[in-house]
Each structure stands twice: as C-alpha cells, then as structure tokens.
Amino acid sequence: MTRPTSYLLTFATLTISVLAQSSGLQNGLSDAHIAAVVPGGAPYDAARRAYNLRYDFSPVAVTYPSTAEQVATIVALGNSENIQVVARSGGHNYIANGLGGKNGSLVIDLSNMTRVDVDVSSGTATIETGNRLGDVAFALNNQGRALPHGSCPYVGIGGHVSGGGFGFTSRMWGLTLDAVQSMSVVLANGTIVTASSNSNADLFWAMRGAASSFGIITSIDVKTFPTPPFATIYEYDWQLDYSSAATALAKFQEYVMTDIPPQLGAEINLGRGNSEGSVYFGLTGGWYGESTDALQSALAPFLASMPSANVRYSGNGTYISTIEALGNGIVNTNVAGPDTTDTFYAKSLVTPEGQPMTLEALEAFMKYLAYDGYASNTAWFMQFELYGGGNSFINSINVDSTAFATRSALFTVQLYASSSNYEPPYPEDGFTFLDGAVEAITSTMGDDWDYGAYVNYPDDRLNNAQSLYYKSHYTRLESLKSQYDPTGVFVFPISVQ
Structure with missing residues (x-):
C-alpha cells in the first residue's frame, strides 16, 4: 500500500506499534546481528541528536550496519514493517533528513562503512558512504589523488554526492557527482544493484542529483584527479x-563572465557590517594554478575596480594544506574529535548565467543586509558560490545527463543565519530575515527570472520546492520514483513524491 505524503505518526504511536510487532523489526535486526540503538537512555538520545538543533526527531531505531548486505536487510525490514527508511552519512543535513525529517523513521547510520580503496594505475577510487569529506581527502591525498568536494570535513560523502557536491575545485573538475562512474545502491525492496551508464542507467541518472529519494548508496566508484602541484586559499x-x-x-559578476581560468575557485562572502548601512564584503576561494603571482594576475581585472583590501593566503602550497585551511585545521575527522552542532535556518538561491542579477536587485539586497541584517538577532553569513563563469566544467556538462538540474548556474547563494549563541531556541525573526533577503533579489528581478534552489542546502519552508530544486527534471523523477520506490520507503520532507 502506498504511504500518504503526510506519514507523520507520533513517536509514541510508532513505538507501541513497533514493540507490538517485536517479532518484526527488532527481532529481525537481532537475528541479522545488526547493531541498533532503540528508544530509551543516553545512547539513543545521542544517536538521534541532529546537527541542526532546531530539530528534535525520534526515530524508531538507529541502526549501524557494516556491510551493504546489512543495509539491504534493514531496508527490507523497514519495508515489511511499513516504516520509512533513511540513510545518514555525516548527519549534516540542514533539515535533519538524515533522521527522516520527522518522527518515526528507521535510520541507517553508515558510519561503520569507511573503506577507501584507490587504484593508482587507473586513478579510480571506491569510497564507502560512511566516509566524511575530510577523511576522503586524507585517504586520497596519501595516494597523490583528489576529488572535487566541499570544505566542511565532517560532511558525509553520501549525502554530498547525492545532491551535487561543490567545492573550490569544481570549476576545474566538476561537482562531486560528476566524478562518479558507478554506485552500489540498495533499493526500496532490499535488493542491491549497480547503477552506472551501462547498468540501470535510468537509476544512475536519478541518483546523481536526487539519490536520497531512490535508494541508499553504500559505495561509489569515482574518477579521481592528481593533486595540483600548487594550491592556495586566498x-x-x-x-x-x-x-x-x-x-x-555587479563588477564581480561581470568579471567572472570573462575568460577566467578554470583553476580559479571563488565565492563572495557577505556579513554584518561594522556599522549600520555597511556590509562586510569578502572574496575568497581556491587557486590551483602555477603560483600566487598567477593568481594575482587572474584576479587583477576585478581587483582594479576595488579599494585596497586586507589580503591573506593560507596553506603551504600543497593541496592537502588548503583542505586543512578550509576545515579550520581539521582534515582527518577520526582523530579530530566530535563535530559541533548549530541552531540555524538556511536558504539557497541559484542564479541563472543567462539572466545575471541587475544592479537594481543587488542594491535592494545589499541595502536590506546593511539595515535589516545589521539589526538581526542572528549570527549570519551569505555566500555567492561561483558555479559558472568562463571555462566552468560544471556548466560544460549537458543538463539532461544527470538529475542535477542547473547546469546554467552562475552563482549558488547560501543564506545562513544561526541563533545568536548557536543554541536553541531559534528566533522567529531569523526566518523572516532570510526570507526577506531572498525576496529582495527575486522580487526585483521579476516573475520571469529563471532562478532555482540547491537541494544540498535544503529548506523545508520553501514554496514550490520540487520545481526549484529539480526544475524540468521533476516529471521524469516522479515517474522513476513510482518505478523504484512505489510504496514510498524513501520519503522525507522535500523528497521526490
């Protein structure tokens, strides 16, 4: 029977249901010798804690498989017990979808699955999806290899690759999902399949951009790249x-549309100004060219339009030192200690390369930040991540080759506001502040502006979410959803329905 979208049973009701069927889920996990944490006590409270403390969900159990076969067993058990199932890789999902995004899900925590094997001759790596980005970078770098991915070392590779995966090397190497050659996937019926361009090609298409709605990735085979001979963070x-x-x-937007090198990764960072009416404005990024002199030459056309700046370079010229700099000194999370938490709301805005933001829209946006942002009772930042521009590998790929729907993006804007002390409760005006920031741009650009949103910065308050995240691909995704997950095993807020 197909579950309704509003499958939001209370935890108490579900607990009674599951305990009454003890011969089902819990006995099934025990018979399969799969480690699990169930309600009651400190281990459960720790296991269900979300990275974003705005959320407090109670899963029916948190399981810890060690093999793809155990993942398949758990999915089959959840399916047979009519319980929705969700994978958790790093646990950093902004709306706690790694806990199901609601009460009553069965969580598959992949943290025991951390194998990274590198074939040095071919440059291909097999990466299990319990790995976090810092640990992937560490393992690959030991073999002189690298992969495009984000900067937070604690983010899980599974969720990251599912929706995109952007980092400063992406203009040169692509998104993380662009490096994937094949995947091992557990489907809703508990079977394990390979998804690639030659096997289950339609599933492979969907998994690269909307994977969480279709299956659980247990490992990926990826093309890796030789580490650059020189790298720095500026x-x-x-x-x-x-x-x-x-x-x-506006000047930066014009500059990036020129013949800039693909070795230049960049973003504009905005924050609260030091006085009302002002804005902190930062340009940061990664450079993977020959030298800092070459970087300065590449940036010179933009910097010529700017006043003098404070300038910093990070790293010792090696690629792994730039990973460490972006991770606030952390690469290998296995020796770095536990991750932190936050209490925040985040939104995204994907701006189309063919319809650049007007100066009028940017004036409205910056004025809003300079006054409403200055007065906001939140700790906030906004990042204009450069996806497109001259010589971008991201935008060179045909938009219909994967489910990732915005191959014409210029910027992906992340808007992020934490509570003032990063702890609950979250202030109500934090929501209206970020909503207003997006509205300042979109309302000025007009109804025909073809903007989107980025699914890896999920927003469960977003109107028309599926259209903004998946654009013209959503109809095909809906059709494939009915084929691969007809009973709604993998359903969560903003999933493909």
Whole structure:
C-alpha cells in the first residue's frame, strides 16, 4: 500500500506499534546481528541528536550496519514493517533528513562503512558512504589523488554526492557527482544493484542529483584527479557601504563572465557590517594554478575596480594544506574529535548565467543586509558560490545527463543565519530575515527570472520546492520514483513524491 505524503505518526504511536510487532523489526535486526540503538537512555538520545538543533526527531531505531548486505536487510525490514527508511552519512543535513525529517523513521547510520580503496594505475577510487569529506581527502591525498568536494570535513560523502557536491575545485573538475562512474545502491525492496551508464542507467541518472529519494548508496566508484602541484586559499575583504557593495558584486559578476581560468575557485562572502548601512564584503576561494603571482594576475581585472583590501593566503602550497585551511585545521575527522552542532535556518538561491542579477536587485539586497541584517538577532553569513563563469566544467556538462538540474548556474547563494549563541531556541525573526533577503533579489528581478534552489542546502519552508530544486527534471523523477520506490520507503520532507 502506498504511504500518504503526510506519514507523520507520533513517536509514541510508532513505538507501541513497533514493540507490538517485536517479532518484526527488532527481532529481525537481532537475528541479522545488526547493531541498533532503540528508544530509551543516553545512547539513543545521542544517536538521534541532529546537527541542526532546531530539530528534535525520534526515530524508531538507529541502526549501524557494516556491510551493504546489512543495509539491504534493514531496508527490507523497514519495508515489511511499513516504516520509512533513511540513510545518514555525516548527519549534516540542514533539515535533519538524515533522521527522516520527522518522527518515526528507521535510520541507517553508515558510519561503520569507511573503506577507501584507490587504484593508482587507473586513478579510480571506491569510497564507502560512511566516509566524511575530510577523511576522503586524507585517504586520497596519501595516494597523490583528489576529488572535487566541499570544505566542511565532517560532511558525509553520501549525502554530498547525492545532491551535487561543490567545492573550490569544481570549476576545474566538476561537482562531486560528476566524478562518479558507478554506485552500489540498495533499493526500496532490499535488493542491491549497480547503477552506472551501462547498468540501470535510468537509476544512475536519478541518483546523481536526487539519490536520497531512490535508494541508499553504500559505495561509489569515482574518477579521481592528481593533486595540483600548487594550491592556495586566498582571502580579500572590505567594509563597504551598501551601494558600494552592490556595485562590487555587479563588477564581480561581470568579471567572472570573462575568460577566467578554470583553476580559479571563488565565492563572495557577505556579513554584518561594522556599522549600520555597511556590509562586510569578502572574496575568497581556491587557486590551483602555477603560483600566487598567477593568481594575482587572474584576479587583477576585478581587483582594479576595488579599494585596497586586507589580503591573506593560507596553506603551504600543497593541496592537502588548503583542505586543512578550509576545515579550520581539521582534515582527518577520526582523530579530530566530535563535530559541533548549530541552531540555524538556511536558504539557497541559484542564479541563472543567462539572466545575471541587475544592479537594481543587488542594491535592494545589499541595502536590506546593511539595515535589516545589521539589526538581526542572528549570527549570519551569505555566500555567492561561483558555479559558472568562463571555462566552468560544471556548466560544460549537458543538463539532461544527470538529475542535477542547473547546469546554467552562475552563482549558488547560501543564506545562513544561526541563533545568536548557536543554541536553541531559534528566533522567529531569523526566518523572516532570510526570507526577506531572498525576496529582495527575486522580487526585483521579476516573475520571469529563471532562478532555482540547491537541494544540498535544503529548506523545508520553501514554496514550490520540487520545481526549484529539480526544475524540468521533476516529471521524469516522479515517474522513476513510482518505478523504484512505489510504496514510498524513501520519503522525507522535500523528497521526490
């Protein structure tokens, strides 16, 4: 029987149901010798804790498989007991989808599955999806290899690759999902299949951009890249009045549409100014060219339009030192200690390369930040991540080759606001502040502006979410969902329905 979208039974009801069927889920896990944490006591409370403390969900159990076969057993048990199942890789999902995004899900925590094997001759790596990004970078770097991915070392590779996977090397190497050659996937019926361009090709298409709605990835085979011979992280920052900040972002938008090198990764970082009416404006990124002199030459056309800046370089010239710099000194999370938590709301805005933001829209946006942002009772930042521009590998790929739907993006904007002390409760005006920031741009650009949103920065308050995340691909995704998950085993907020 197909589950309704509103499958939101209370935890108490589900607990009674599951305990009454003890011969089902719990006995099944025990018979399969699969480690699990069930309700009651400190281990369960720790296991169900979300990274974003705005959320407090109670799963029916948190399981810890060690093999793909055990993952398949858990999915089959969940399916047979009419319980929705969700994978947790790093646990950093912004709306706690790694806990199901609601009460009553069966969580498959993949943290015991951390194998990374590198075939040095071919450059192909097999990576289990319990790995976190820092640990992937560490293991690959030991073999002189690298992969495009984000900067937070604690983010899980499974969720990261499912929806995209952007980092400063992405203009040069692509998104993380672009490096994937095949996947081992557990389907809703508990079977294990290989998804690649030659095997289950339609599933492979869907898994690269919307994987969480279709199956659980237990491992990926990826193309890796030789570590660059030189790399550095650069930072320029200014305090600007809002009008100057708008002009500066407009100039940067013009600059990146020129013949900039693919070795240049960049983003504009915005934050609260040092006085009302002003904005912190930073340019940061990764450079994987020949030298800092070559970086300065590449940036010179934009910097010529800017006042003098504070300038910093990070790393010792090696690629792994830039990973460490971006991770606040952390690469290998296995020796770095536990991750932190936060209490926040986040939104995203994907701007189309063919319809750049106007100076009028940027003026409205920067003015909003300079006044409403200055007064906001949140700790906030906003990042304009450069996806497109001259020589971008991301946008060179045909949009219909994967489910990732925005191969014409110029920027993916992340808007992020934490509570003032990073702990609950979250202030109500934090929601309205970020909503207003997006509205300042979209309302000025007009109804025909073809913007989108990025599924790896999920927002469960977003109107028309499926259309903004998946664009023209959503109809095909719906059709494939009915084929691969007809009973709704993998359903969570913002999933393909």
